[in-house]
Amino acid sequence: MSATPSSPEQDIVVAIKEQLGSAVENVTALDKGRISVIARKEVARDVAVLLQRFGLDHTLAVSGVDHPWENHLDVVYFLSSYSHDNLKHVVVLLKIHLERENPSLPSLTPIWESANLFERETYEMFGVNFEGHPNLQKLLLQDNWDGPPPLKKDLKIPELA
Amino acid sequence: MTPVSAAEAFWEGVKHIFKRTFTLKHPYQRHEIPDGYRGRHLLYVDRCTGCGICAWICPEKCITMVSGAQEKTYPQNPQNRFPQYWYIRCCFCHFCTDYCPTGALDYTKDYDLAEYEKELIIWSPERLSKVPAAYEEYRTRFHGWTGVDHVPLSKES
Amino acid sequence: MRIKLKTDGDIIVEATPDIGYVHRGCEKIAESRNIIKNIPMLERPNIADSSHLNWSYIAPIEKLQRVEVPERGLHIRTMLCEINRIASHLYGMAIMGGIFSGHTTMYMFGFGDRELLLDLHEMLTGARMTFSFFVPGGVRRDLPKGFVEKLAQTLDYIERHLSAIDRVFVSNPLFVERARGVGILSKDDAIKLGVVGPVLRASGVACDVRRDAPYGVYDRVDFEVPSFKEGDSLSRWLVRFEEMKQSISILRQLMRDIPKGPIARKSPLIVPRGEAIGRVESSRGEINHYVVGDGGDKPFRVKMSTGSFKNLAALPFLLKGVRIGDMPIIYGSLDYWPVEADR
Numbered sequence: 105m106s107a108t109p110s111s112p113e114q115d116i117v118v119a120i121k122e123q124l125g126s127a128v129e130n131v132t133a134l135d136k137g138r139i140s141v142i143a144r145k146e147v148a149r150d151v152a153v154l155l156q157r158f159g160l161d162h163t164l165a166v167s168g169v170d171h172p173w174e175n176h177l178d179v180v181y182f183l184s185s186y187s188h189d190n191l192k193h194v195v196v197l198l199k200i201h202l203e204r205e206n207p208s209l210p211s212l213t214p215i216w217e218s219a220n221l222f223e224r225e226t227y228e229m230f231g232v233n234f235e236g237h238p239n240l241q242k243l244l245l246q247d248n249w250d251g252p253p254p255l256k257k258d259l260k261i262p263e264l265a
Numbered sequence: 266m267t268p269v270s271a272a273e274a275f276w277e278g279v280k281h282i283f284k285r286t287f288t289l290k291h292p293y294q295r296h297e298i299p300d301g302y303r304g305r306h307l308l309y310v311d312r313c314t315g316c317g318i319c320a321w322i323c324p325e326k327c328i329t330m331v332s333g334a335q336e337k338t339y340p341q342n343p344q345n346r347f348p349q350y351w352y353i354r355c356c357f358c359h360f361c362t363d364y365c366p367t368g369a370l371d372y373t374k375d376y377d378l379a380e381y382e383k384e385l386i387i388w389s390p391e392r393l394s395k396v397p398a399a400y401e402e403y404r405t406r407f408h409g410w411t412g413v414d415h416v417p418l419s420k421e422s
Numbered sequence: 423m424r425i426k427l428k429t430d431g432d433i434i435v436e437a438t439p440d441i442g443y444v445h446r447g448c449e450k451i452a453e454s455r456n457i458i459k460n461i462p463m464l465e466r467p468n469i470a471d472s473s474h475l476n477w478s479y480i481a482p483i484e485k486l487q488r489v490e491v492p493e494r495g496l497h498i499r500t501m502l503c504e505i506n507r508i509a510s511h512l513y514g515m516a517i518m519g520g521i522f523s524g525h526t527t528m529y530m531f532g533f534g535d536r537e538l539l540l541d542l543h544e545m546l547t548g549a550r551m552t553f554s555f556f557v558p559g560g561v562r563r564d565l566p567k568g569f570v571e572k573l574a575q576t577l578d579y580i581e582r583h584l585s586a587i588d589r590v591f592v593s594n595p596l597f598v599e600r601a602r603g604v605g606i607l608s609k610d611d612a613i614k615l616g617v618v619g620p621v622l623r624a625s626g627v628a629c630d631v632r633r634d635a636p637y638g639v640y641d642r643v644d645f646e647v648p649s650f651k652e653g654d655s656l657s658r659w660l661v662r663f664e665e666m667k668q669s670i671s672i673l674r675q676l677m678r679d680i681p682k683g684p685i686a687r688k689s690p691l692i693v694p695r696g697e698a699i700g701r702v703e704s705s706r707g708e709i710n711h712y713v714v715g716d717g718g719d720k721p722f723r724v725k726m727s728t729g730s731f732k733n734l735a736a737l738p739f740l741l742k743g744v745r746i747g748d749m750p751i752i753y754g755s756l757d758y759w760p761v762e763a764d765r
Contacts, residue, residue, distance in 0.1 A: 128582060137635065138699065140637055161614075162613060162614075162616040163616060164701075164727060165710055165712065165725060165727035167712055167723075167725040167727075169714055169722075169723050170723075174735070175482055180712070181672075182699070182710065182712070182727075186622075186627050186629050187613060187627075191744050192629060192634035192635070193634050193635035193700070195699055197699075207484050215737075216616070217614045218614070218615055218616020218732070219616075220730065220735060221734060221735055224549065237593070241440065242442075243442060244441065244442035244445040244764055245442060245445065246442070254447065254450055255449060255450055259449060259450075261447075261451065270493065270593055272590065272594075274589050274590045274594065277586050277590045278527065282423065298544070299545045299566070300566070301548050301563070301566065302544065302548050303548035303549050322459065323459075324455065324458075324459040324460075324461070324462045324463060325462075326565055330708055340441070351442050353764070356462050356552075358461075358462045358554045360554070362461075363562060379646065397719075418675060
């Protein structure tokens with residue numbers, strides 16, 4: 105398209121728009137080396153397979169972000185690459201919007217094994233049910249925890265007196 | 266492993282028999298602390314305006330502003346408010362010292378803050394404003410069976 | 423942290439780590455305190471290596487506030503981080519070589535040499551560990567007089583003592599036979615499990631954030647990223663050993679020409695709307711912080727992803743099929759810090 109050589113981030117953005125353009129809501133290159141992809145949960149697995157084919161082979165983290173005022177709960181996957189030299193400085197944020205009541209999402213552990221423990225933590229902290237996860241149990245909280253998921257904004261902790 | 270390398274390895278340990286040991290008989294000999302060490306705080310009562318920024322920035326909420334039981338009131342502090350520290354909670358980050366707008370707090374090298382009574386851990390503004398004594402008159406208390414006499418305290422407490 | 427083992431005689435059949443005993447809810451508490459008050463809390467998950475946690479939390483906030491740290495501030499930050507890296511590696515090697523394999527001499531060597539580095543910390547920041555030294559915009563104090571000379575003396579001593587450790591320990595068959603060939607992690611498994619830090623570099627993947635996505639002053643210094651091909655416990659130990667030598671060389675280069683100027687810029691006490699990521703290479707692996715801001719002075723969401731948590735995936739994988747006697751060596755070679763993993 106342009107005469108200047110394109111960076112790997114732009115390659116990824118262009119490829120996602122071409123192949124899954126209608127299903128993916130927003131793909132932007134934030135600043136140098138950061139790409140943000142917002143996808144719906146039905147196409148999450150397809151986007152993940154496409155990104156893995158590009159060479160992004162491990163997750164740096166998986167996190168949940170609760171937006172009670174905008175009425176959605178996000179699950180964000182941070183992806184990077186060990187094997188491709190030109191992608192080592194790139195971090196792709198794969199964000200999936202979910203509803204706040206009983207959120208559930210197909211697990212991406214079969215694609216990236218490194219997301220295993222992070223998805224367990226997101227399950228217990230936000231209540232997100234990952235379908236197809238091999239071992240969805242509590243990781244950090246005590247076994248007899250019966251309160252609401254702690255990191256959602258519904259649980260308010262008292263200020264230190 | 267050859268005999269030569271085994272002998273070298275043994276020498277690494279044996280040579281310390283002939284060297285000076287680096288043991289300090291605490292509390293009579295103390296390690297020398299550089300300036301700017303983050304010990305307990307020193308309050309300059311003629312600079313504190315009672316604004317409460319130290320209490321606001323403290324991460325552990327260990328500072329409360331109390332009205333000082335001073336005999337005189339200071340012109341820069343009309344409401345007579347001074348900080349009081351609860352040292353059980355203090356993590357010695359000294360954000361209060363750095364963020365004080367008038368420079369009324371300072372670093373000291375006092376780190377022996379242990380007490381026998383729980384109430385003494387709360388340091389009132391008067392106690393905070395006392396300059397720490399030198400180590401010879403330092404506040405230490407030992408049980409009688411160690412054979413160390415009670416070191417006379419300075420005018421604190 | 424405890425590990426539940428299912429054994430068949432002497433061979434481990436299945437290992438399940440049970441973590442969460444020191445979980446304090448740092449991420450939840452961080453949403454209710456302003457960004458300065460969070461600094462001492464968020465650097466305490468790893469007290470031996472706290473400056474990296476501090477930098478990784480401050481970096482996304484500076485990116486959102488669009489504040490540029492002056493050159494001298496970046497230089498001082500890099501120096502403190504490298505001194506901290508040497509101290510943390512001495513700690514890790516002392517624990518693995520000293521406690522888990524039973525050689526108390528290595529423990530004493532590691533902790534004794536670390537005291538000199540803690541003295542350097544004390545001279546620069548005022549505290550021995552968990553300094554809370556970086557604030558958004560720069561650092562809190564300037565280099566004191568006599569710091570560079572004392573640093574040079576300490577580095578000379580540590581270099582001589584590293585060769586002593588080499589003679590006593592690395593060529594010692596009692597340690598080498600216990601650690602060689604034990605707990606082998608192949609290159610494909612390392613990439614698949616997503617391990618980081620020295621565990622990754624000992625399996626043949628030479629990735630280091632300081633080289634791939636440089637921050638601070640790392641793009642101006644010359645250093646190598648050591649990596650080995652075997653992927654066993656001995657190479658994980660040796661990677662730390664070599665990294666210490668590289669850190670000494672980085673510090674010698676940084677000491678030579680320290681730029682003049684201010685050490686910090688003023689930064690407002692708000693987190694603007696947006697999100698940012700911090701990536702920092704600490705001694706146990708890569709640390710990431712994800713900060714989401716909403717315009718107030720408290721962060722909306724802070725997500726910490728530390729090296730020990732990522733390396734935890736390797737523990738049940740490596741412990742399958744080994745003897746119980748090899749378990750301490752494998753656990754020690756991962757250099758797992760429970761508080762960092764639990765936050």
